[in-house]
Amino acid sequence: MEENVKVAIRVRPFSDRERLRNASCVVTMIDKMTVLYDPANSKRDPRQYTFDYSYWSHDGYWERGDGYLESTSPSYVDQRKVFDDIGAEMLQNAWKGYNCSLFAYGQTGSGKSYTMMGFGTNKGIIPIMCDELFSSIETKKRSASLDQEFQVSVSMLEIYNEQVRDLLNLSLHVRGGLKVRQHPTKGFYVESLTSHAVYSQADIESRIVEGTRNRTLASTNMNSTSSRAHTIVSIYFHQKSRNNAGQFVTKMSSINLVDLAGSERSDISGTSGDRLKEGSLINQSLSTLGNVIKCLTDKTKGKQFVVAPYRESILTKLLKNALGGNSKTAMIATISPADIHYEETLSALRFGMLTRGDRGKMDGEEVAKDVDNFDLDLNVQSSLLVNDSLFVF
Secondary structure (H helix, E strand, O other): OOOOEEEEEEEOOOOHHHHHOOOOEOEEEEOOEEEEOOOOOOOOOOEEEEOOEEEEOOOOEEEOOOOOEEEOOOOEOOHHHHHHHHHHHHHHHHHOOOOEEEEEEOEOOOOHHHHHOEEOOEEOHHHHHHHHHHHHHHHHHHHOOOOOEEEEEEEEEEEEOOEEEEOOOOOOOOOOOEOEEEEOOOEEEEOOOOOEEEOOHHHHHHHHHHHHHOOOEEOOOOOOOEEOOEEEEEEEEEEEEEOOOOOEEEEEEEEEEEEOOOEOOHHHHOOOOHHHHHHHHHHHHHHHHHHHHHHHHHHHOOOOOOOOOHHHOHHHHHOHHHHHOOOEEEEEEEEOOEHHHHHHHHHHHHHHHHHHHHHOEOOHHHHHHHHHHHHHHHHHHOHHHHOHHHOOO
16 A cells, blocks of 8 residues: 555635635645644644645645636646646556556545546546547557557446435435445455446536436535535546457456545534534445544555455545555545644644554654544544434434
8 A cells, every 4th residue: 555555735715615714824845745834823833734746736826717726826736736746657567468547535625626537627537537548549549459448337326325326317216325335356346336428528528527427516714616526537448459369358447536525623614404414424434434544554664464444435445445455545635724624724734644544754753643533533533423312403
């Protein structure tokens, strides 16, 4: 896992809500280092975290006539730069036959969906990857032999309240959601999930737009269109060719792109009733994901008899191959720069450190404390699950 996981942190501009509250910026970035200042204790030394990438997207840009946010400062990182660093490498690995997974983590409204899907002309990682994939296929077709074939298909699902929905086939409504089964060799999979063949970038973009439109959204104080479910887009890529013996061989890979639902605390997101229940289940699944990654990190440290709790949530079941196998995996944690979201930003940075394991660099005592405290953070966020009386219907 340690060699196959890359971690990036991305900080967004102030939101309208943060500007109205005259929020101050408590985040700076220096090369790969993300620095966080405690707004409640100016005398405390800032926390310093080093990741594979630290993306500054807070300021240093202007909006072109077509709506694209273009850099006016060397420090600003736009959508294309994020793809070039992370998405392009994943696409190269898919051509080599590796399964690849990218997931985005962060509080509600921190910029996960913008990074993954984008908005308007600011295309995110997923649509850019689709553009690049079919562009490469067309290039290879022009130089490939008649015996070579390329096949691409896509599926899109969401995990809402621990139930799986097929976002590309809403007519397939099953009470309690689609069943998650376990294959003896392929691992966990979703029974009856549809996969659709696509033949161009326009085809796959149309499917993703369709699935995005069908996602479960709701309004919270943090985000007026907050995604209330984890969304997984899977792109299946098959390459067929003849080997030296004249036999047909197929190289198969999948690219899993995971937009995690927003982690949140009910007191700041303004959730109640059904929204409160949704938020509690979201935080529970994120807590399980954190525990799984922590167990895998412990294994890299040589700890014995460590069992990752994959079965404790639907999300971790479906991500088991992505996290524990030979898959090439990347995680982007998106954060707010505002002092009013200091605790949520700190939690996201701790999650990033936990994902990196020993490769994260900061003061030794602090990194140990932060990694150990990460489970406590998510347990606090998921505390609503302890008392069912808090579920108001």
